[in-house]
Amino acid sequence: MKQLVTFLLPFIGILAGNAYAANIDDPVLERGQEVYELTCATSYCHGPAGGQAGAPRLAAREFDALYIASVTANGVPNTPMVGFANALSAEDMNAVLTYVAFLNGIINPQFTVDDPLASLGIAVANPRRIPLAGEAQEGRELFFDAYDKSLKRCSTCHEVEGIGIPVASPIATVPGSVSALRNIETPNISTVTLSIGSNESMPALLLSRGIAGVKFYDMSAVPPVLRTIPPESDSEVFNIAGNADWHHHDYISAYTDEELERVLTFLRAISE
Amino acid sequence: MIYFSQNLNPDYKDNKPGHRMSNTLLNFSSLLFLFSSAVSAASLDGSAGANWPHFGGSQAAWRYSELDQVNRDNVAQLRPAWLFHTDDYGDGLTSTPIVIDGVMYLSTPSNWIYALDAASGEKLWEYRYTPRPDFVLPGSAGAFIQNRGVAVHNGKVIMGTVDHALVAVDAVTGSEVWKVYVDDSRQCGCNILSAPLIVKDMVVVGQNGGDGAFRGYLTAFDVDTGRFKWRFYTIPAPGEPGSDSWKGDSWKFGGGAPWMTGSYDAELDLIYWGTGNAAGDFYSGDRTPNGREDSEGINLYTASVIALDADTGELAWHFQEVPRDVWDFDSAYEVVLMDREIGGRERKILAHMNKSGLTFVLDRTNGEYLGVFSVPEVRTWITGVGENGELLGRKEPVVGESVNVCPTAIGAKSFNQMAYSPRTGLLYTPTMEFCTNISAVDQPAQEGIFYSSGGFVNELPEGRESYAHLDAWNPVTGERVWSIPSQFALMASVLTTAGDLVFTGDPEGWFLAFDAENGDLLWSFQTGAGHRGSAISYAIDGQQYIATPVGWQDSITGGMLEALFAGENFRKGSTMMVFTLPE
Numbered sequence: 001m002k003q004l005v006t007f008l009l010p011f012i013g014i015l016a017g018n019a020y021a022a023n024i025d026d027p028v029l030e031r032g033q034e035v036y037e038l039t040c041a042t043s044y045c046h047g048p049a050g051g052q053a054g055a056p057r058l059a060a061r062e063f064d065a066l067y068i069a070s071v072t073a074n075g076v077p078n079t080p081m082v083g084f085a086n087a088l089s090a091e092d093m094n095a096v097l098t099y100v101a102f103l104n105g106i107i108n109p110q111f112t113v114d115d116p117l118a119s120l121g122i123a124v125a126n127p128r129r130i131p132l133a134g135e136a137q138e139g140r141e142l143f144f145d146a147y148d149k150s151l152k153r154c155s156t157c158h159e160v161e162g163i164g165i166p167v168a169s170p171i172a173t174v175p176g177s178v179s180a181l182r183n184i185e186t187p188n189i190s191t192v193t194l195s196i197g198s199n200e201s202m203p204a205l206l207l208s209r210g211i212a213g214v215k216f217y218d219m220s221a222v223p224p225v226l227r228t229i230p231p232e233s234d235s236e237v238f239n240i241a242g243n244a245d246w247h248h249h250d251y252i253s254a255y256t257d258e259e260l261e262r263v264l265t266f267l268r269a270i271s272e
Numbered sequence: 273m274i275y276f277s278q279n280l281n282p283d284y285k286d287n288k289p290g291h292r293m294s295n296t297l298l299n300f301s302s303l304l305f306l307f308s309s310a311v312s313a314a315s316l317d318g319s320a321g322a323n324w325p326h327f328g329g330s331q332a333a334w335r336y337s338e339l340d341q342v343n344r345d346n347v348a349q350l351r352p353a354w355l356f357h358t359d360d361y362g363d364g365l366t367s368t369p370i371v372i373d374g375v376m377y378l379s380t381p382s383n384w385i386y387a388l389d390a391a392s393g394e395k396l397w398e399y400r401y402t403p404r405p406d407f408v409l410p411g412s413a414g415a416f417i418q419n420r421g422v423a424v425h426n427g428k429v430i431m432g433t434v435d436h437a438l439v440a441v442d443a444v445t446g447s448e449v450w451k452v453y454v455d456d457s458r459q460c461g462c463n464i465l466s467a468p469l470i471v472k473d474m475v476v477v478g479q480n481g482g483d484g485a486f487r488g489y490l491t492a493f494d495v496d497t498g499r500f501k502w503r504f505y506t507i508p509a510p511g512e513p514g515s516d517s518w519k520g521d522s523w524k525f526g527g528g529a530p531w532m533t534g535s536y537d538a539e540l541d542l543i544y545w546g547t548g549n550a551a552g553d554f555y556s557g558d559r560t561p562n563g564r565e566d567s568e569g570i571n572l573y574t575a576s577v578i579a580l581d582a583d584t585g586e587l588a589w590h591f592q593e594v595p596r597d598v599w600d601f602d603s604a605y606e607v608v609l610m611d612r613e614i615g616g617r618e619r620k621i622l623a624h625m626n627k628s629g630l631t632f633v634l635d636r637t638n639g640e641y642l643g644v645f646s647v648p649e650v651r652t653w654i655t656g657v658g659e660n661g662e663l664l665g666r667k668e669p670v671v672g673e674s675v676n677v678c679p680t681a682i683g684a685k686s687f688n689q690m691a692y693s694p695r696t697g698l699l700y701t702p703t704m705e706f707c708t709n710i711s712a713v714d715q716p717a718q719e720g721i722f723y724s725s726g727g728f729v730n731e732l733p734e735g736r737e738s739y740a741h742l743d744a745w746n747p748v749t750g751e752r753v754w755s756i757p758s759q760f761a762l763m764a765s766v767l768t769t770a771g772d773l774v775f776t777g778d779p780e781g782w783f784l785a786f787d788a789e790n791g792d793l794l795w796s797f798q799t800g801a802g803h804r805g806s807a808i809s810y811a812i813d814g815q816q817y818i819a820t821p822v823g824w825q826d827s828i829t830g831g832m833l834e835a836l837f838a839g840e841n842f843r844k845g846s847t848m849m850v851f852t853l854p855e
Binding site: 038045048053082147155213218 | 442483500
């Protein structure tokens, strides 16, 4: 390995301009190079073999292992370099860190394979998604389905596993049946009337009312629209009254009962 | 700036007669070629006047101001009127400001909006959008931090955000009025960098992220309420017309993001938009149906111009420029609408360039192909174009090999915009001359994640001393009328005016004015940082102003250029700089 590094480093710039750096026979490095090429070296960001492309060069920068791991995990604030801590498995994280370390002449970076970030004292939140299978996984795909359901998917209003728009409060209780899910009661939704131009009434989910003005979701539309009324206009244009004629089943009408069964299975699986 | 000189021969020296014809004048129908003519009088008017109300100056995307106080005779007297530092150094200043009734609305990379007194530069208000924490999907285009402009209508300033929302701000107070999430950037890996387009009382917006695994779309919202009006997916779902141009489930992840700003013809009530390339970028094997021919259209409606009914968002017609794209040649750029007399009658046409530099001229009532020209001087990705606009002699990437093609995925032109003058009848466009080595990979799609299916390494073509040129093209004849070389790259938009001037900026910080008729350099000013945004013109109380954003974008394409010109210092910055004539 040492011989290989000695050979490669002076030619990194040349390699970056031609084929990818090859001749890596260490399986961890080999996997690291694969992960790097598919994840980091899209050329819109970094270039092959650590070369500069849309983002800075990574090879021969005299980075140390801790810096490489912390930037890879948590990103660089206010730049397109985002953290990959939750995007890569521990194995792939270890491999790509090893590869970038290799590009900087570090032959034996001593990342811990099963948890490379923790071994350097880098704290990372838990991965968002636990592995699921069968109907629970099908339910997960239906919950976030951008293709068949489009905007009428659950995640248009619910944030689960770190994905989705949190219009609604976090799901505290999973409904016991599809019927209960369809007919879930929504006492927080009121009728708002705005006396701007023509009087306009709409079902609304009130978020706040006070010094920052009135904030509410206009629930007549999919996706819901977050409206803000400035505090000085509050009493003049904003009126709120009673329960609205709004029903959860209208919003989730794109789903069949069988599909909603799977969605419930998914929600139960992640709440256990 | 040494390569800009009014003494240079307009024709680039390597561009020998005959060579240019074979390389650039690819295919123009006899109809167009034989009957070039002047611009007729009662045509669609895409001019901007005292205001600069839309991203492209007008909804026809001319980037043309009818103001002529500043003209060829006095442009050399232009002086700075004011400048404004935005304090946002996220990634250059790539936007087009909007000016309405003396107020300039300027967006910055991190989704800040400034309202400025356009005569003095005094700040009237500022709005700083706060995205949700952790809004970025790692490995996605959603990480790009840029903003290319706002739309203004009915007293609201509307902007797309880095976390894929659309937000409307009160044009007088700067306070937020409504906000709607168009998608979750943490799922699609996409977000909104482009300026929305106003169409009647709607705002229409696309998204970037087409190099990731997702399905592009345009969405229309009500300007006053933010309520959803319609959505058009640039990729049809199973059962819809065109879905048979996709293999298996590849339609779900096929890209086609309409990531720049379209145009609108009020008389025809049609919206025109260019769409991004198909994903994965460099490998088509997993998205090409068995036995389907390119001539039938593959991966519809990616790399196309689409025309949509304004009220419903339904497809009126489409023209696919790059079927089964494998070069990342997005066709998402501006659609320039114009009426021109051809063969003795006025025709409603559009001109549309994609990343390859192929510029298609179509009848915009029905999408009929009329002609095409190619702007880069170095071109190897195809050998030519057939009589119906089809690509001939495609040189495609190969899995496991490095294949060299010109131009590169940076583009013969990037997202900076061309301009059109009805006085000269010419399109003014910045062109770049780069090549690339593409290595294709059969990559599995993963929702929202970069889906480039390979990598590319750019290089400079051999035997040249300059790698960009500002060109004037006649869209009716397909002829290049003049061309002025620039050393490194041209990544800023072009502005043209009734003063018969053409303005643009370069990476070294020069802001330049040329004679629209012959390309003579008439004025230059060193602004201190590279140019990546779009200059505009406007007037207040009879005084004409020329305004340009200053500040190099050094990520993505800008970073790729820096890799090509190691040691050059294309300076970042984030300043609005405004010029006018002395009192």
